[in-house]
Amino acid sequence: MEKVVRKICLDSDTIIGLLKNDDKTIAIIASLDADFYITSITLFEIWTGRKDEENISELLAWLDTLEFGKEEALVSADLRRKLRKLGQEIDIRDLFIASICIKNELELFTHNKKHFERFKQFGLKLV
Numbered sequence: 001m002e003k004v005v006r007k008i009c010l011d012s013d014t015i016i017g018l019l020k021n022d023d024k025t026i027a028i029i030a031s032l033d034a035d036f037y038i039t040s041i042t043l044f045e046i047w048t049g050r051k052d053e054e055n056i057s058e059l060l061a062w063l064d065t066l067e068f069g070k071e072e073a074l075v076s077a078d079l080r081r082k083l084r085k086l087g088q089e090i091d092i093r094d095l096f097i098a099s100i101c102i103k104n105e106l107e108l109f110t111h112n113k114k115h116f117e118r119f120k121q122f123g124l125k126l127v
Contacts, residue, residue, distance in 0.1 A: 006034035008127055009101050010063065011110035012045045019055060028109070032127070037064045039100045041093050066100050075099040079122055088118060098124050 010018075010029075015038065017025030029036070038046075043065055050056045068076075076099040083090055098119040101108045109127035110116055116126060 006032065007037065007104070007106045008032060008034040009037045009039060009066070009097070009104075009106040009108050010042070011097065011108060011112065011116075012042050013111045014109050015042065015046050015059065017111065018059060025111070028127070032109075034107075035064070036062070037066050037104075037106060039097050040065055040067045041096045041100070045093065066104055066106070068096050068100060072096070072099050072103050075103050079119070082122070083118065090118070091115065098122075101125075 014025055014029070018029070038060075043060070046056060046060075076095050079099060079102075080090070080095055083095075094115050098108070098116055100106075102119065102123045107125040107127050108116060113126055116124060120126065
């Protein structure tokens with residue numbers, strides 16, 4: 001029987017934690033037996049705020065990047081419509097990240113659970 005490997009997407013705040021050598025973030029990631037990913041949205045956020053290109057480039061080489069494509073755009077649009085009907089607005093980047101994770105069946109590791117809790121009802125799993 002083949003072992004099922006967890007697939008975990010790292011949010012921007014966890015990437016920042018790694019870059020700052022945050023003990024808590026490093027310990028959690030080290031304890032997880034998983035393949036790790038980032039979204040193209042997270043890549044945009046991290047690359048925009050970068051201070052040390054070499055450090056970031058090394059970290060990014062370790063992670064697979066998931067793109068925001070047609071199917072993710074459709075999931076995002078559906079989720080946004082549903083959230084609007086519930087009277088909830090969401091940061092568009094968080095919506096895109098959540099949609100990529102839902103579409104690709106990845107768990108999301110974020111320290112900012114408050115922003116992503118509302119997506120659990122649509123299938124998002126948080127670490």
